[in-house]
């Protein structure tokens with residue numbers, strides 16, 4: 001109840017106040033901010049995935065604008081020598097307005113990334129997008145097998161069957177590339193696991209299948225028991241270093257992140273940036289009021 005209340009009232013607080021907690025999770029408003037933070041992370045032996053804040057646009061003009069931002073970001077990242085790739089949210093390119101236009105926009109972004117030998121990850125959004133995003137991925141992967149991957153959410157009951165459904169695309173030369181996370185949206189019980197233990201159990205089942213079948217995976221979690229479970233599976237299947245990495249969100253559990261790097265595993269940090277940070281932060285709160293307690297903690301830790 002408390003979390004829900006905080007999530008509901010925070011959007012009405014002054015922007016400056018919200019920035020006090022958002023700055024822990026968002027690298028800044030400009031590409032320059034994102035490059036600065038990324039270089040710092042690179043120095044500490046971590047790669048990044050860059051995300052321009054946006055999502056759920058209302059017109060296709062906004063999609064065009066978002067595409068231009070990504071094309072520029074890819075050029076700037078390459079020129080800056082940052083070791084990173086890119087994450088996109090298809091609704092920022094009009095997935096729910098015109099899926100073909102969205103496909104063409106993301107195709108252009110992947111093509112640009114491919115020209116630098118780089119990579120684009122399709123983030124997974126809420127359940128009305130699941131099928132459409134998998135379809136989008138399948139089409140892009142056929143054309144750019146080395147340059148595109150997708151996110152899957154362990155809380156969805158369909159996920160293991162989605163992984164199996166995509167397995168025909170896996171090959172030794174071009175392993176399928178997934179990011180596996182728990183999932184951040186509020187979904188109905190009919191399609192999603194709700195309990196912490198259930199979600200974790202399915203996360204590890206999905207991960208087991210991916211690793212056993214030699215697909216590439218970004219293990220995206222800050223949850224220690226899941227990280228321990230992942231360590232065991234990596235050992236069990238003797239997984240080579242080129243087939244996995246750990247991934248964490250910028251600003252979350254930095255100590256645990258460093259421990260994983262010290263243990264000798266690759267780590268990629270998700271670095272969001274952009275002028276739309278305010279809408280992004282407050283929308284995320286409404287989607288997942290549990291985040292409110294993290295914000296309150298962040299406020300206190302920052303004095």
Ligand SMILES: Cc1cc2nc3c(=O)[nH]c(=O)nc-3n(C[C@H](O)[C@H](O)[C@H](O)COP(=O)(O)OP(=O)(O)OC[C@H]3O[C@@H](n4cnc5c(N)ncnc54)[C@H](O)[C@@H]3O)c2cc1C
Pocket residue numbers: 122123124125151153179181182183184185220221222223224247248249252253269270291294
């Ligand atoms: C790299 C990356 C990319 C992601 N991409 C997507 C995506 O495309 N689609 C999607 O639906 N979800 C995505 N997520 C979010 C993910 O689904 C989870 O909601 C989020 O990672 C929290 O789950 P957890 O596994 O860390 O476990 P939890 O059980 O939620 O958290 C474990 C512990 O981590 C810490 N923690 C977790 N989150 C925070 C936070 N925000 N602030 C402070 N502490 C925190 C807390 O100490 C908590 O107890 C992504 C996550 C990561 C790491």
